[in-house]
Amino acid sequence: MAKHKSPARPAPTLQEQLPELREGQSVALLQELHILTREGKLNQDTRRKLKQVYHLVQFIEPLLAEVLAARGDVTLADHGAGKSYLGFILYDLFFKSKTVGRVIGVETRAELVAKSRALAAKLGFERMDFLATTVQEALTHPGLPARIDVVTALHACDTATDDAIAFGLAKHASHMVLVPCCQAEVAGVLRQHKALSLSRSPLAELWRHPLHTREFGSQITNVLRCLQLEASGYSVTVTELVGWEHSMKNELILARRMADDRHGARERARQRLTQVLDELGLPELQSRFAVDSGASPVTA
Ligand SMILES: C[S@@+](CC[C@H](N)C(=O)[O-])C[C@H]1O[C@@H](n2cnc3c(N)ncnc32)[C@H](O)[C@@H]1O
Known part of the structure; x- marks a missing residue:
């Protein structure tokens, strides 16, 4: 029986390779950024x-x-x-x-x-x-x-x-x-005061092991950043940039400047920020998370 050759599959179009591509988007730009190869194929890297x-x-x-x-x-x-x-x-x-x-x-x-x-x-x-x-x-x-x-x-x-x-x-x-x-500064201060923190609070177990010091330091840094933003008059949303399979550093912090301070949210966040820094033995980092107390109105 004669063998039939199946017809060669057409090469995927750029739109098929990159469904996010929008009409009018510059292919020259994507090539210059090495997102597309000179042949117009998607660069997997x-x-x-x-x-x-x-x-x-x-x-x-x-x-x-x-x-x-x-x-x-x-x-x-x-x-x-x-x-x-x-x-x-x-x-x-x-x-x-x-x-x-x-x-x-x-x-x-x-x-x-x-x-x-x-x-x-x-x-x-x-x-x-x-x-x-x-x-x-x-x-x-x-x-x-x-x-x-x-x-x-x-x-x-x-x-x-x-x-x-x-x-x-x-x-x-x-x-x-x-x-x-990754931010190393907070983890560094946690590490420096670890013995004292362990003698003071069982919660210091959260960052006792070196790997946990790094991870907890990283997480608490973002928590402190959010409080800093809220205390400065922003509403904050924390979400994921993309799935974990794409990047370990995928926390997305979205902050929107609020026109007014609803129900004293700024002061509450400011107090929380100070309390968290104190609880974790990080008061020396207060200036790193300095709050903007200027209440200039939003015009945009
Ligand atoms: C991991 S790359 C990210 C680049 C880009 N935002 C992206 O996502 O493709 C970080 C960049 O920040 C730059 N950078 C690091 N510290 C900086 C600083 N204090 N001021 C300005 N740029 C800085 C580095 O040179 C580097 O190009």
Whole structure:
């Protein structure tokens, strides 16, 4: 019996490979970011990054639209921008079709900033700027406007997330979108005072073993960040960025600046923050989680 060759399956289209791809999205950008190969195929190595960024974009776009509708302009600062995947994709999907709005990437590594600047110029993304500076220095950087509406920090290393929060508080940002990286500072202080803490409270068992010190330190850091934000007048939602299979660092903190202080929520959070720091033997970290007590009204 003659063997029939089954017809070769057609290569999957780009839309099939990447269902999140939107109409009008720049294929040139995805190639420049090495998300697509020169042949237009999805690069499996950057697929995970893309999934994270797309997932984050779903949360950020409505916030940008909300600020834009309220005040006719919107500025976003992305801290620890790295190669600026997030900034570029947001610009392509949201800002490109508008005549206003600005994206600023803050990144310490000058070579990454130079590359991002060159790419923005090549693609004609005129309202994108990049600063080769630290998040701390960005606070007083003359190249940054006094008003920043949306602050993002995706896996900004160690305490850079804390600096991004301090930046957002100082700029009275309407929204902060944070995916923290591991933070070593709190775990370090827990470790330093471990013997004393164990003699004082059985709860110190939570961080007695070195692995637990690191994990508990990481978790409590995010708890303290949330209290800091709430005490500074933000409502906070904590959720997952993507499934655990994609990344161990997938906690997403969404903070929205509230127009008023409902039922003394700020003061309650401030007290809780102090109590938690005291209970855990971390009062020396009070300044790390400094609360913004300025009650400037929200105009966006
Ligand atoms: C893990 S990468 C994440 C990059 C990007 N946000 C992403 O998700 O693809 C962290 C980046 O933060 C930068 N960084 C670390 N500390 C920083 C600081 N204090 N100020 C600005 N950038 C910082 C690093 O150079 C690095 O590029």
